[in-house]
Amino acid sequence: MAHYAKVKDGIVTKVIVADASFFDSFVDSSPGQWIQTSYNTRGGKHYEPNSNWQTESTDQTKALRKNYAGIGMIYDSAGDAFYKPQPYASWTLNKTTYLWEAPLEKPSTGKYKWNESLYQSDNTQGWEEVAGE
Numbered sequence: 331m332a333h334y335a336k337v338k339d340g341i342v343t344k345v346i347v348a349d350a351s352f353f354d355s356f357v358d359s360s361p362g363q364w365i366q367t368s369y370n371t372r373g374g375k376h377y378e379p380n381s382n383w384q385t386e387s388t389d390q391t392k393a394l395r396k397n398y399a400g401i402g403m404i405y406d407s408a409g410d411a412f413y414k415p416q417p418y419a420s421w422t423l424n425k426t427t428y429l430w431e432a433p434l435e436k437p438s439t440g441k442y443k444w445n446e447s448l449y450q451s452d453n454t455q456g457w458e459e460v461a462g463e
Contacts, residue, residue, distance in 0.1 A: 333369050335399035335412065338362030342403045342412065365435070367412060368392055372413075373427035395427035418446045432456060438448035 334353075335390050336344040338361050345367065348356075353364060354432040376393035387393075395409035397403075403412050406428070413428040421430040433449065434456050436442055442457040449456030 332365045333398070334364045335364045335405070336360075336362050337399075339403045340405055340407070342399045342401055342405060345399055345401060355382075365399070365405065366394060366395040369398050371396065371398055373397065373429050385447055399410075418444060420446060420449055 331347050331349060332345050335342045335347055336346075336358075343362065343438070348364065368376060370379055370387070371393045374384055374393060374396045376387040376390055378382050378387055395405075396409070398443070399405070399412040399414055400414075403414055405412055409425065411428040413423065414430065416423070417430055419430075420433050423429075424431050432444055433453075436457055437459075441460040443460055444456055445458040446456070448458060
């Protein structure tokens with residue numbers, strides 16, 4: 331079994347689990363195309379199932395299209411990659427991993443969330459500590 335994403339106008343509209351042979355007889359008259367995606371792929375790397383993105387697979391040929399597709403994600407056909415919509419105006423898309431990156435490095439200790447208005451006010455702060463977590 332594999333995962334397939336339905337892509338219409340560059341946007342993922344549906345994700346299903348099916349055997350490749352399913353598409354031999356499947357009739358889909360709705361616009362778009364079905365593209366295989368890998369549930370265990372993130373940032374262009376394939377990870378062992380149930381490893382919480384901690385253990386990279388020894389077989390990286392399983393890494394498909396940079397990231398596992400989800401509804402609402404974007405498919406870049408030129409880069410053959412799925413990625414999420416831009417979360418904040420200041421973040422940039424890494425064209426190697428197809429993951430969004432903040433303009434400032436996240437602090438390594440504590441719990442933080444990005445605050446775009448804080449960043450836009452002085453461009454030196456953007457990560458805001460989450461109290462009580």
